[in-house]
Amino acid sequence: MLELGKQIGGQRAHDAVYEAAQAAVTQGRPFRETLAEDPHVSAGLSPSQVEARLDPARYTGLCRLFAERGAAKGREIAAMIPGP
Secondary structure (H helix, E strand, C coil), X not given: CHHHHHHHCHHHHHHHXXXXXXXXXXXXXXXXXXXXHCHHHHHHCCHHHHHHHCCHHHHCCCHHHHHXXXXXXXXXXXXXXXXC
């Protein structure tokens, strides 16, 4: 939505993503299909750009790092808890 907003404006991008999500649920179709069908989306992003934006590996940012740090901290705390 953020990348699309740069091309077509934030509110229109929000509306397009929301409408595509609603259509995907009500029609039982993949979100990427309903999103790609929106003329505002196709005017702002190419099909390959849409696919790239929907790839979880490209938008999870620092989530993996935060999860790994949290898990390490959890193990550290668990190691300090006395056994039975």
